[in-house]
Amino acid sequence: MERVPRVNGPLIVQSDKTLLLEVDHEQADDCRRAIAPFAELERAPEHIHTYRVTPLGLWNARAAGHDAEQVVDALVQYSRYPVPHALLVDIAETMDRYGRLTLSKHPAHGLVLTSTDRPVLEEVLRSKRIAPLVGARIDPDTVAVHPSERGQIKQVLLKLGWPAEDLAGYVDGEAHPIELREDGWALRPYQKQAVENFWHGGSGVVVLPCGAGKTLVGAGSMAEAKSTTLILVTNTVSARQWKHELVKRTTLTEDEIGEYSGTRKEIRPVTIATYQVLTTKRKGVYPHLELFDSRDWGLIVYDEVHLLPAPVFKFTADLQARRRLGLTATLVREDGRESDVFSLIGPKRFDAPWKEIEAQGYIAPADCVEVRVNLTDAERLAYATAETEEKYRFCATTDTKRKVTEALVRRFAGQQILVIGQYIDQLDELGEHLGAPVIKGETTNAQREKLFGAFREGEISVLVVSKVANFSIDLPEATVAIQVSGTFGSRQEEAQRLGRVLRPKADGHQAHFYSVVARDTIDQDFAAHRQRFLAEQGYAYRIMDADELLAES
């Protein structure tokens, strides 16, 4: 039956294929649920959320079992204004492209590419980039594919606009008993949902905000797979935290979990490796690649997929027969390789917007403030004469920032405060003035863990960290983060840093995130860029003048 569009729906369909959802509308929730499978949430400020319909999103939806009719139906049902017919046709056509080609196992010929639409097969086979990846033509609708090219061909087909559905299945891998040990805690409903979606989809990416418990989604998936698992993480600290968490939450023991990093090279049923060690190149070869083949892994977990270095994509292309789970806070990649994530790791299997999880009380609400400081006249002169590449350093490390930081630390005395920065000398100076320890690149891992432990216990209330602590450190009691400088305009760094204070607080009070920025300089432009992602996620920044702040305290 055809649905008559509602006169006053919550959704507005734009000609550039963005969808505007009015959040205060009574049907907003229903509508959000209806469009979430195929539209990527792009911005979620307070009144109108923006979703974008992209081919990748539509294919994600197809992969998740939604068909074009459902998509069209959702748009038509909730749209306030009539939906342009051309757009509906375009959506149906785009969705129709997914699954025309399938990769599957043939009993006699191994991996084959089959098509339900012969001209499409002819078209892609004529492509120069496909030709070296395929073997003999088995029948008009089927062509053999070299098993080693399973990832490659998926990547190329996606680029050609004919994404293939991978039905070739997975190897089970070496079995290993893993169970969750839910004593006194349980997977949160959305984590359960994420694990379930991933497991049914085979491979794919789970998008959850920082602090929403991605590690547990990993653990849950491992408990489903019950096989040997390779976990790829960003750095050693993060590797330790994974290990710690797995020992605590699952039936795995310390001995069953190996660490494969610069310092240790253990290969155990569950092995945690860092991206860095994998991408180390000696004499033109990657010496640690054999890790992938050292065991018959049943599951590979990629932590922080949005940071996945390019070489790892290349290795991943060869691992298409193994189940892959990607975990990330955002699919936004500064290098724009979202399509490689889609074709090599898998489609998005689950996501939940930050604000929604915050509303459920699983992450702390945060108050984001940008504090603008004025450069002194002497600094302005120096800034004006500085070389272009030095300019950011100059304005980011202005002396006034120190004063503001000190004032903030004074204001939140007694709370757990993190001061995060980019430049070591600035951090050292701050550490000195605040009387706080500094964690930087040269700090040994033992020292780091000791300091983190002390901070966690509340023995230290202020910690100054460089960007080494950007990722995967778990500081449950940090309630205030002060950012004094960053890696230029990196949006995901900002999100990660905000994530530091978003873990739910024991007493439930508000988290504070301060970004100290030098006015009228390049620092301000970078800050605007960094904040854009969070502002779009609904974290509204207040902007304050430093004078105002100093006067208050």
Place this chain on the structure above:
Amino acid sequence: MTPEERSRKESPGTGSGAAAPRSLAESLRARDDVSLSALLRARPDLITPVPTDLTQLATRAATRASVVRALERLDRFALQTAEALAVAGDPATYEELLGLMAGDDGPQADPLVAEALPRALTTLRDQALVWGADDRLRLVRTARELLAPSPQHPSPTGLGPTVAEAAGGMSPGRIQEILTAAGLPATHDAVSAMTSLSELFGDRARMAALLEKAPAESLEVLSRLVWGPPYGQVTPNPAPRLRWLLDRGLLLPSPRLSAGLEQGRPPAPGTVVLPREAALHLRSGRAHHHTEPLPPVVEAAATHSAHMVDATAAGQAYTALATVEELLKDWDEGGPSVLRAGGLSVRDLKRTAVALDVSEPVAAFWVELCYAAGLLASDGEADERYAATPAYDEWTELPPAGRWTRLATAWLTATRTAGLVGGRDAKDRALSALGPGLDRSAAPEVRHRVLTLLAGLPEGASAARESVLARLRWERPLRGDRPAADDLRSRLAQWTLSEAELLGVTGRGALSGHGRALLGERPDHTPPAEPTGPGDKLPVHRQHHRPAPYEPLTAAEQTAAAARAARLLAPLLPEPLDHVLLQADLTAVAPGPLERPLADMLNVLADVESKGGATVYRFTPASVRRALDAGRTASDLHAFLAAHARTPVPQPLAYLIDDVARRHGHLRVGAASAYLRCDDDALLSEILADRRSAGLRLRRLAPTVLAAQSDPAVLLEGLRTMGFAPAAESAEGDVLITRAHAHRTPPRTPPEPVPDGPPTPDTTLLTAALRAVRAGDLASTAPRKPTGAPATGGDLPRTTSAETLATMQAAVLTGESLWIGYVNAEGSASQRVIAPIRVEGGFVTAYDHTADEVRTYPLHRVTGVAELADDQL
């Protein structure tokens, strides 16, 4: 009286028993006015110029050009009927024709054909292509020549020449041999031999007997030729199966063609042809393999609710308005230049397409639409550019629904065809948008027809594209074998379907309520009554509504239709809003169209990020600065946002405005190149004293003159922001007038549609013309009524001037034609037959049949008038 009955009146069987007409002219003469009007309406070329009498009308109706035109306008079945008549005897009987159309088995075998045939015949008669009663049907000779098979023009029937035609050049001896072989007695001469052979071939029973003896291979040869083309090649020593056929005249040597007609190629020596009579026998009398008595039904592809269709169409209509405005706003400050050959360059079209975010063909459509609606034209200046016309400014003042109907009406009637843009003309020149060569006279008719077909479907149903094309092809079959999808009408129809969707005339492929209204409501042409005569013995299946010939709406009808469409559309268009939603990520969302002043202001204050049902604006430092540059102050902006935001103004946005305002104008640029003078030195002191003027770095040179370090524009701007009203001066000391912002052409009229052939005459003209023709006809053929004055021979009629005047005035009222005597300025007398139109001021304005035009005669030079004899009227 229906046309059906009228045409039957001619038939002696059913009619009054008047003598059968001997010529087309006579048959026309026997027609009544309604029927003649119908003819002239269908073939307007016949009265341009108005013929003097019916004989001339008949002659003109039989000219090649006119007949070709008329044939091209026949529907497929009527054309098939005409083709069948062309291969039938001359004259043919209705039964013979029915046999050719429905086959030997008669009407029972093909009831649809039998039912449709009288109607087709009526069409042909109405169009004066066929005349004569049912027992003596005659196809106009020119039509016969055009349609009858000849080696140069194989007929669509696939039939060859008759035995007599094919055997014309054969030696008598050879003919006698054929007779013998066919088992006929020898005759004395070739003519009787031919007759005898024709009779044999025409006689089904004897022919069947003859063919029974034929070897199977020979029959196989015949079956290959039977549905045409009927020509084949034989070697000098034909195989026995061919020999058998050749011996009996079932294959005859093809008549020698004149070399010129074969385009320089000599006819192949061994060409043989299957004579028409034989082929007809093998086809059981059918002239056509497939007859198509019924128009293909336009099928519904999908059915949506009428509400959904209207809403979708209205949404698209709104987009159309927005697009046109965006396009012309873009060109406000100097549009693209006009190519030397006229039109828009490919690069400019591309740029426009990018700006509008549409494909190039769609961009071409919008540009052409604006042009057709008269909103856009070239400015005609030395450096010729395209720009909006003054009509555009009027257009923007209209309510949205009115704006839309202006566009839609222009589209419906325009002969300019945007679909051709990007293609090449016959001389391989690229066709550019707005350029020459885009007029296609069939366009308005096809558009109207396609929409009418859509209107024929149930409400909310979209038509299957193929079925629409098939229907159009049936209504106007193509001569020749061009690929079906490629002909102009099909392409026009496809463009119509997609353009109608773009414009919002249709929604989801179905005609919307306002689109339907736009077509205008014509009193339905009453469908022909049930056929009587030969067809009436059959069960009547369905009365197919014959499409009324396309007549463009008159201006008044169009206005009424547009108003009706606007009334229907208006409630469907979204109401303009007076508010936006502001968000902390520095965006503003207008959840619908905005009121114009609000939209204008926001366009300055923020950048448009996404368009559609809603508009998303983004505030950036640059956009806020732009607003400040436009003379707004920070507090203006705060007040504006507070007034129009449904939500509190987010702190980052307020901060942004203050921050930009803080820096705005902080730096001043200047060279010591401007001065400020004023007769009132107190005012200058005031300016100098004003702290805000410090930034202008004014120095007093004399009591009434200040020198400024800044250039004049900034100085002006600065003074204005201070609240003064300075004026700029030129080097000569004249006050400079700032030019109006928007660029406009001089007044322009939209392009006139270029119709194909003369326009369909309206009723007044038709009646006048008809009256004139009849009168002329009477003047030339009918005996004159004896009048008071003996009007014999060459005598001029003589009446008193009072009588002349009275008769003239009476003639104006009754519309009669008069016979007058007239003496011209040189004193020479003549007789004329005139149809007075107006008598006033001592002059009579009349249609003069003798001169074939409307003339004005001074009454004092009219010697007298006489009525024409009207016994026959």
